Amino acid sequence: LPKPFSLDHLATVVRKALEVQQLREENAQLREELGRRYRIENVIGTGPKMQEVLAAVMRVAPTRTTVLLCGESGVGKDLIARVIHHHSPRAAQPFVKINCTTIPENLMESELFGYEKGAFTGASVSKPGKFELADRGTVFLDEIGDVPPAVQVKLLRVLQDREFERLGSNRTRQIDVRVIAATNADLRRALEEGNFREDLYYRLNVFPITIPPLRERREDIPLLAERFLHKFAAETGSRVEEISPEAMRKLVEYHWPGNVRELENVIERSLLYADGRVLLPEHIRLDYAPRRAVNGTAGAVDGFLPEGMTLDEYEQHLIREALRRAGGNKSQAARLLGLTRNALRYRLSQMGLE
DSSP states (O other): OOSSOOHHHHHHHHHHHHHHHHHHHHHHHHHHHHHHHTOGGGSOOOSHHHHHHHHHHHHHTTSOOOEEEEOOTTSSHHHHHHHHHHTSTTTTSOEEEEETTTSOGGGHHHHHHOBOTTSSTTOOSOBOOHHHHTTTSEEEEETGGGSOHHHHHHHHHHHHHSEEEOBTOOOEEEOOOEEEEEESSOHHHHHHTTSSOHHHHHHHTTEEEEOOOGGGOGGGHHHHHHHHHHHHHHHHTOOOOEEOHHHHHHHHHSOOTTHHHHHHHHHHHHHHHOOSSEEOGGGOOOOOOOOOOSTTOHHHHTTOOOTTOOHHHHHHHHHHHHHHHTTTOHHHHHHHHTOOHHHHHHHHHHTTOO
16 A cells, blocks of 8 residues: 555555455355355265266266266256366366357357457457366366367367367467266267267267166155255245155156256246145146147057158158247257257258258
8 A cells, every 4th residue: 555545545445355355255155155065975866876977976076087978958967067077176166068059050169269359240359268268177068969060170179189279360279178068969879970070979978977867766856856845945935844745756756858957847836836834746737748649640649650641751840840839940949859959950951951
């Protein structure tokens, strides 16, 4: 503090110092809370399949090995990725999640690797990409199967050589990141269809972990349901304290196509219907979706093709319907169909629509 100084100036300096100290304390508190949330013992998984997953997590977490998380949507791939990061030597460094489905294809390269000023129209300043922001930490590539082929080449280089260039720059930048990728798609099928690079697949598939769907780990449903109950009861001020045995049986017997994410949503919704301290079966509203006949044919109910349609025609019908419902958005249409964006593009090209 330079002399002489006024009392107002001194008060401003002291106030700023206190604000910085408060931010540091809040940051430390948040890190501590995250550490508790992502401790391995806080992950619910009592059955043999989840125990195998958790054992694999603890084996790979201390290393810098690339991990590929496989499993249906909603099984908890994001949670497992964060647990791996928080049990690694990089826990104090950034964890940067990249949802490959939500980034438009023409912006993906600049989002991942950054760009220099003037690299394209509107690039008025230079901007680091997600990989650069994650330096010394972990990058989580969610839905890796949706990465377009042009970007797959650059990802391969990052994995192989730990280097990249920003869009519009010739300067090679070194990077130290641990990569965790996740997919709910069949990457081997994408390989066969030519939509995913074989060399990138083997670079990602160093340590694969498959997370089972909730219907294959029903023993965890009661514990998960109770955790979500207490979480949402506290957030909403609900009086509900427990789940009745009949209601729990209803939850355990359901097939959960949306997995843990769907269970969480169902518990949150159920609390809004409950008035007392116990959650009853009538409070639980499940999204039953029975198969319906297509064009009123009995064959469709039995799982056969609609009358008068070949397999190719029916597939094209489904693709067009998905595009219509998605308003032409290919990423959303691909999710409706259970495909990667690249797999949908391949089928559209076969139909002459790409």
